[in-house]
Amino acid sequence: MLKIRLARAGAKKKVSYRVVVTEGERSRNGRFVEILGSYNPRRNPPEVALDQERVAYWMGVGAQPSETVRSLLQKASRAQAIPPTA
Numbered sequence: 001m002l003k004i005r006l007a008r009a010g011a012k013k014k015v016s017y018r019v020v021v022t023e024g025e026r027s028r029n030g031r032f033v034e035i036l037g038s039y040n041p042r043r044n045p046p047e048v049a050l051d052q053e054r055v056a057y058w059m060g061v062g063a064q065p066s067e068t069v070r071s072l073l074q075k076a077s078r079a080q081a082i083p084p085t086a
Contacts, residue, residue, distance in 0.1 A: 002063035004055065006039060007032060016040045019050060019069060021058050034058070039072060048076050 001024045008029055010016040017039040020032040036058070037050035055073065059065070065073060 002033070002058065002061075003066060004036065004058060004063050004069050005066040006068060009038075014042065016042065019055075019072070021063055024064075048072050048079075050076050052076070052080075 002021055003024045004019065004021055005028075006017040007020045007022075008015060009018050018035050019037040019039060021034045021036060022030065022032040026032070034054065036054050037048070039049075040047040050073070
């Protein structure tokens with residue numbers, strides 16, 4: 001089964017993550033199918049960059065997001081729904 005989950009990147013104690021599609025049995029930083037975006041928790045507020053079209057495609061073909069990625073998707077969709085103030 002395909003999963004959408006985080007893969008750790010960055011240097012020691014300077015963590016950032018990639019949002020990837022991977023086989024469920026692979027290790028956290030193992031081989032992946034596609035990179036869908038990134039998540040940087042060290043920024044204030046945390047920075048989330050996702051390709052929403054590709055996320056929708058992979059979920060449409062049966063990929064299951066992890067709990068963390070599911071919450072990131074909800075935050076990203078809420079951020080897009082709120083128009084920026086000018």
